[in-house]
Amino acid sequence: MIKAFYELNKEYPKLSLIILGEGEQRKKLTKMIKKFNLQEKIFLMGYKKNIYEYLDKAKIFILSSLWEDPGFVLVEAGLANKIILSSDCPNGPSELLDNGKNGFLFKRNSMLDFLNKFREIQSSKENLIFQKKLSFKKKIKEYTLLNHYKILSSIISNNEN
Secondary structure, three states: OOOHHHHHHOOOOOOEEEEEEOOOOOOHHHHHHHHHHOOOEEEEEEOOOHHHHHHHHOOOEEEEEOOOOOOOHHOOOOOOOOOOEEOOOOHHHHHOOOOOOOEEOOOOOOHHHHHHHHHHHHHOHHHHHHHHHHHHHHHHHHHHHHHHEEEEEEHHHHHHH
């Protein structure tokens, strides 16, 4: 992500990147940020219990994971009305983003594909972005507690008969 941001910063110098979360790679990331002289552009914020203040200010939510749990962070980003750019990692993104219908997917571990998808977002008409956000919100209704309750209730009712 940091290397990709370095490349994007050449084309879009007003960009900044906020990375939330904590992990064993923090020292390596800090060193890379310094190597590319991006200390004023990339911010490692660590773990945050409430990410909504960051989502609220974001233009794009990027999930660069190689592996991801079911994708709840994507649901949170979609509910915050953010356009989503996600790797096609297993367990959620492809399904939630409906293979690109509800956001933008890039091939994991492919900086070139990431850069191309980012540029595609930047050049997309507002109507397309709006449609992707709307489609995503419709899709995530399948994952609400109410929908899970209805499905479970139906299964239980069918088993009782």
